[in-house]
């Protein structure tokens with residue numbers, strides 16, 4: 001792209017495009033990306049930018065993967081789309097079969113939609129209707145962890161109220177309460193205390209309103225948008241078992257954690273629990289297509305069967321189970337085998353862990369932590385808030401130095417594609433630390 005073409009693009013963008021999570025009154029021009037390959041994005045001037053957050057945590061195998069490109073083209077030549085009520089196709093059935101096999105735990109039914117928010121929205125509606133179909137009309141409250149983020153649609157916002165993004169919409173939300181999240185990090189001396197307090201608070205809610213709760217939805221092991229906050233598997237397990245003992249549907253939002261991010265295919269596999277519903281998106285199509293799934297157990301599904309439409313789930317999207325998206329997701333699953341992705345994931349985790357002592361010794365860093373391929377830390381005395389001035393400064397500095405690292409609030413993190421090379425990891429660490437050195441702290 002020539003320079004004047006680039007400026008033309010930015011000008012037209014400024015005239016016609018409304019970007020997500022963007023204050024157009026203050027935001028700088030967006031970066032025009034013209035191509036991508038592996039871990040790298042290339043801008044209009046040919047500058048390489050390492051995509052160290054996998055483009056909003058999606059591109060698990062890297063950008064423009066030749067094998068996924070081929071799967072996409074092959075599928076386009078065969079069947080690009082068909083409505084999914086009253087019709088089916090091989091890519092959707094194969095994908096549902098493969099995902100349910102990987103999930104295990106009796107999670108055998110896939111409902112398709114097209115992004116993480118809708119996967120969760122569907123799960124909440126399902127949980128509510130499941131209770132209604134069983135005659136449990138009192139169950140209408142949703143619970144989530146404080147700080148959880150489950151998406152931007154109405155129901156998802158209600159169970160994300162602890163994220164702080166949606167105060168404006170409080171009046172529109174359905175009934176939802178938050179329970180404390182016992183966030184922790186290596187060397188956290190208060191971990192046990194925080195977990196006990198959180199469990200006590202949860203018990204109180206169960207004692208007061210347990211019979212009115214339809215579902216608990218949670219981000220397993222890692223709260224992403226809250227600032228990469230991690231909890232222990234034992235804490236999570238305890239919470240899940242307490243909820244399930246009270247007949248509460250437990251929804252695992254694995255939109256961000258799924259597909260190897262936390263070191264296992266799904267985060268719940270580290271917790272020795274069986275969720276009632278699992279929601280998947282983001283890594284599902286390796287950053288290629290909009291697709292999501294809400295996966296439930298067969299006995300749960302059976303509660304929606306009947307002789308009239310009343311008991312059926314009245315929900316559907318035009319692009320549900322889009323064949324192109326399903327074909328891409330199938331290829332992405334195959335790549336885990338073909339490219340030994342879990343070996344790479346283990347290497348990334350090991351490298352992150354090797355960097356921990358350096359981070360822990362850094363005067364501007366606190367709560368350095370690693371989970372699978374995710375490395376995160378907080379800035380000492382950093383300001384909270386999605387777009388704190390330091391987070392914007394760092395984001396811009398990193399971008400100018402060829403790194404797509406987008407700190408938010410006081411949290412800096414890396415979440416690279418699994419194809420990242422050792423050299424690129426070194427570049428990422430060096431750049432990340434150099435950026436910290438540019439912070440103007442008095």
Ligand SMILES: Cc1ncc(COP(=O)(O)O)c(C=O)c1O
Pocket residue numbers: 115116117118120149150151152219224225253254255256257281282
């Ligand atoms: C845990 C979690 N759930 C849901 C969502 C919403 O997904 P989407 O942006 O695809 O609607 C996100 C997005 O970041 C997420 O991190």
